[in-house]
Amino acid sequence: MPAQGDASAAAAAAAPAAPAQPQDAPPRPLRASSSAASLFDEGTEEPTGTVLTSSINLANTILGSGMLSMSNAMASLGLVFGSLVIVLSACTSGLGLYLLSRCARRTSGRDASFFAVSKLTYPRAAVFFDAAIAVKCFGVSISYLIIFGDLMPEISDALGIEAALLQSRTFWISFAIVALAPLAFQRRLDALKYTSFTALLAVVYLFVVVAVFYFNPLREPLPKGDIVLFRWSREFFTHLPVFVFAFTCHQNIFSVYNELRDNSSKQVNGTIAVSIGSACGVYQWIAILGYLTFGSKVAPNLLVMYNNSLVITLCRLSIAVLVLFSYPLQCHPARNCLDKVISAVWSSWKREPVFEAIAGDHDDDVPPSDAATSAPVVHVMSLAKHVSITSALMVLSYVVAISVTSLDLVLSFVGSTGSTCISFILPGVFYYRMHRNSPWTRMKIIAVALATYGVLVLVFCLGANISRVADGDY
Template identity: 40%
Template sequence: MVATIRSGSINLLNTIIGAGILAMPFGLKSNGIVFGSFLIIWSGLTSSFGLYLQTKVSKYTDQQDAVSFFSLSQLTYPSLSVVFDAAIAIKCFGVGVSYLVIIGDLMPQIMSVFQFEGLWISRNLWISVFFLGIIPLSYLRKLDSLKYTSIVALISVVYLIVIVLMHFFDDSHQGVEVDFWGPISIQSTLKSFPILVFAYTCHQNMFAIINELRPTESGSKTRQSNIIIRTAISIACACYLTVGIAGYFTFGKAVNGNIISMYPQSISSTIGRLCIVVMVALSYPLQCHPCRGSLNHVIFFIREKVKNYKQPNTETENLMNDAEESFDESFISTTPMEGSHDTDGHDPIVVPLTSKDFYMITTGILVASYLLAITVTSLEHVLAFVGSTGSTSISFILPGLFGYLLIIPKDRKPTTLELLCRYGGLALCIWGVLVMIVCLSATIFLGATH
């Protein structure tokens, strides 16, 4: 199955838009309409530049069908590749668990509206019910296979936007007090900063989308990727601004971090809550997909270290060849499982994913996330720490670092665009470090959550 611009845009957009859209009015409350809108747009621009650098770097590796953060790390800082993938895996796993927790929190509220009691308002029951539906979707081997579930999730987002706009045009909310310019205060900006800056995190799936694209009449893979990035980021930004501005003008300074909870109990608001449940449930596989790929890299790294320890006289190249021989060719995943080679012609670094490992890793992710979701009731602060580190690394630091280190032609003078991308990558990497420091500080000292 070959991905298209449409399917890639749908999956990338669904990866971007999650339950965080409900907190956009709170983000504007904390920063004012103008400054808050600027932060939303700025966050979209920085994230899109990171995605663009991923596209550029995949081109320069000469292995566009199988590029990954792991393979790029092998070309830059091989010893840190396992750290990068571990951070990606933890981040995606944590977000997936948070989706299950959201389902457990909202479904009892929905059922109570219809006067259900007892077992029907049990959070664990509804986590289990939706989890059974998530299981088969999590075993799909290509990201492109999730395009139809992503469409359903995005329809839920459209319904939420309609509800927000309907209440915005309701005359009963006219005359509320809002801060137009902003910023309100340094403290309020820092507390809401993680919500806005991580609103566009989707970079963990960008390489998978690139790998599944093929040159068509629509243009090269690079051109198709750029169209996908522009489409997904632009639509997401428009959705965030619409919900943020309309929701803030509806409730003013009384708005909280979940706009849907502000509306009175009604059929429309109850359906809105159900839409959130559907949206996050169908977004879970989009987190499981990159989590599986990164865990496969980590496991491969550990296995090779063990082999090197037991066979100290064996060259790494031989070990890589052994790994290739064990590869089950009946399953060739387009998740970034296989490495790349650089423009100097170095041998490719292959990280195989056998069918056995595919099922074992996926099952492990599902079981662990389910057990954690039914055990804990709040992951806000854990996710804040994971988001501050994992999301920042994926969105800014790694794309910027790879762009700076790899966009360096060996056989010719770099073009103006290549120089801009290289030093722009350095600026993005520095921005990512600053974001990490600010968000971690806000989480520790101000209690901000992701």
């Protein structure tokens, strides 16, 4: 790709020559320096991710509080139809991740991002793409703080704790921000693998609780509505986002690609398959058993259907921990996207040369290598920029979270637009653009079909939400 090669060559010529190292010398880790210049210099780190740790992070990004609304969404479609929509959503989401990983192989080294891919396809829109993704991730992170702030007073009350401080959502949101600071400031996604694993234990607990209350014949009589296999109504378009957006983790796929020690196609595809497959299994289990237990009477929040016992209180506590540890997984891509936006705006202000899209009749016909990236180095932003952007995100999310009691309406619109673009539209159009001069292969046709599907989901689901607002259903 001439544009990319020229840019790389110019950067190499401008960079000072690095001192020679022995061939068998260990790689240098990123080191903090007391010099002022180092605060603003870009650095590098060695990749440490594995398929297991990367799958855990992606699965934790996918599995959130949306698990509790799966049974209600299935009740609106029926048992069989709802199960099919879950599988369809998993397949389309996995396809979007695969297309983004193929596009990542056209970028230089281990510096893949939505911005880097946009520079090769739609360079003039790169800033807008990253800004939209940052806003989407920022909004989701706020919702996690709100959910945590709403859950903890209820949990304290159920445990018999009457302290006024522990009944305040402002206190718990403040506690969350302080507790999350060490995690939110982590540079690498792979550094969050232990908290992601801990959060997934909450998923296991919910998994078991739902099964126990369904299979235990000694349980108390529970309200049960009708069970249908297939149901079609206008509500399909208002519940479809619950299924579609439940698998959104695409904002972190480039970090996974950059940080995998072996980021060959086999390893990346394995990570996608494990994370999407496990999430699909969890969603099916909870949705089906929750629906079979309560039928059409199941509430949007599955946990409110059960008796307020210690088991359910601990389940609510585990969900609170889950959303708490999911916050850094949204902060990480938001920070990376804002970094690209700030850098692009700064370059524009300094009137530096802009990047050009892929051109020519042969460059985009060359398939990317399936082998691991030859340069095993992950680029990281300067310390000053890292600290300032992260601090701004945390402060703003805290202010909004304590000021707003409900983001249901806002997130429904953000989800109908932002998540659809990240999961379906951008992967499809990026892949098509990079192969626009090549023959119409099966994968190219699939990419166009996925982007078209994303546009249809956006139009119909957004229209359904607007209609609900007009009818006063919110």
